[in-house]
Amino acid sequence: MKPVDVARIRFAFSPMWELVASLRTLRDPARQSVHLPWIKCIRPRLAGIDLAELLALVPPTGYLPDFLTPPPDTPLPDFAAELERVRRTPPERAAAEAGEVVSEDRPAIERFRGDPAAGLARVAGTLQAYWEACFAEFWPRVYALLERDVLRRSRQLAQGGARELFAALDPSVTWTGERLVIERPWLCTLEELHGDGLVLVPSAFFWPSTAVMSAPYQSTLVYPVAGVGTLWEEGPPPAPGALAALIGRSRAQILLALAEPSTTSALARRMAITPGAVSQHLGVLSGSGLAVGMRLGKEVVYRRTPTGDALACHAS
Numbered sequence: 001m002k003p004v005d006v007a008r009i010r011f012a013f014s015p016m017w018e019l020v021a022s023l024r025t026l027r028d029p030a031r032q033s034v035h036l037p038w039i040k041c042i043r044p045r046l047a048g049i050d051l052a053e054l055l056a057l058v059p060p061t062g063y064l065p066d067f068l069t070p071p072p073d074t075p076l077p078d079f080a081a082e083l084e085r086v087r088r089t090p091p092e093r094a095a096a097e098a099g100e101v102v103s104e105d106r107p108a109i110e111r112f113r114g115d116p117a118a119g120l121a122r123v124a125g126t127l128q129a130y131w132e133a134c135f136a137e138f139w140p141r142v143y144a145l146l147e148r149d150v151l152r153r154s155r156q157l158a159q160g161g162a163r164e165l166f167a168a169l170d171p172s173v174t175w176t177g178e179r180l181v182i183e184r185p186w187l188c189t190l191e192e193l194h195g196d197g198l199v200l201v202p203s204a205f206f207w208p209s210t211a212v213m214s215a216p217y218q219s220t221l222v223y224p225v226a227g228v229g230t231l232w233e234e235g236p237p238p239a240p241g242a243l244a245a246l247i248g249r250s251r252a253q254i255l256l257a258l259a260e261p262s263t264t265s266a267l268a269r270r271m272a273i274t275p276g277a278v279s280q281h282l283g284v285l286s287g288s289g290l291a292v293g294m295r296l297g298k299e300v301v302y303r304r305t306p307t308g309d310a311l312a313c314h315a316s
Contacts, residue, residue, distance in 0.1 A: 008197025012072035056108035
């Protein structure tokens, strides 16, 4: 991993990756019991969707075709744009990757490979139907969790550099200073990237595993998102009575939520209140020296100040 690649590390997350990874969750709910609330909610909706071909391409373990999960090309990719990238996959590449899948449903794989252009159209249609029926309404919740992780890791990279970032990313990931080694469930070494850096992608539905993509795709490391256990919790964090009495319940909840840096929109989704209301509360917290905003690209990210940390920790 050359200095130029370290300098070009970037974070992104992918609705398509989460959608495809969730197929494995459906196959084996016990493997990811954290997602049982989602499974119980969407199971009745599956009757109208024929997932057989997709499930053949996405086996319970092992390799899944990279064309189904193209590396995000923007920090905040849109599902429709990612779906279009799947549709535009060169048929010969899709056929070759499908041929590497170890699947119990070989007839479905061979049908796909026999006419990959038609197969891509079918698979894209199924992905869209599955997204609309089972995933779209839950995506804001998943998005907020992934966003919090990216903001935290970006801050870590800025403050401690690549060594500190990779040391805290996942126990299976080791950076030697020259090579990136991933040890789960097989040994993989990202030693020579191909000049365009490395994309780090947190995942809630591939959790707790890691995954790697490389040439001909951009080098990508998918790692387990932090805090996945909170994903399906209902409502904002409870505010201790004393803190709520001091600064108000909503502001107390926001201050507690700012244990992880967050944007106004992410806080609004988590608090279930309007972005305008969150913005007003953040203005009060900032003016009181309890929170501070910093611009990150087009977003303003808020975090607690040391005074805010002390107040929140003391109240908890």
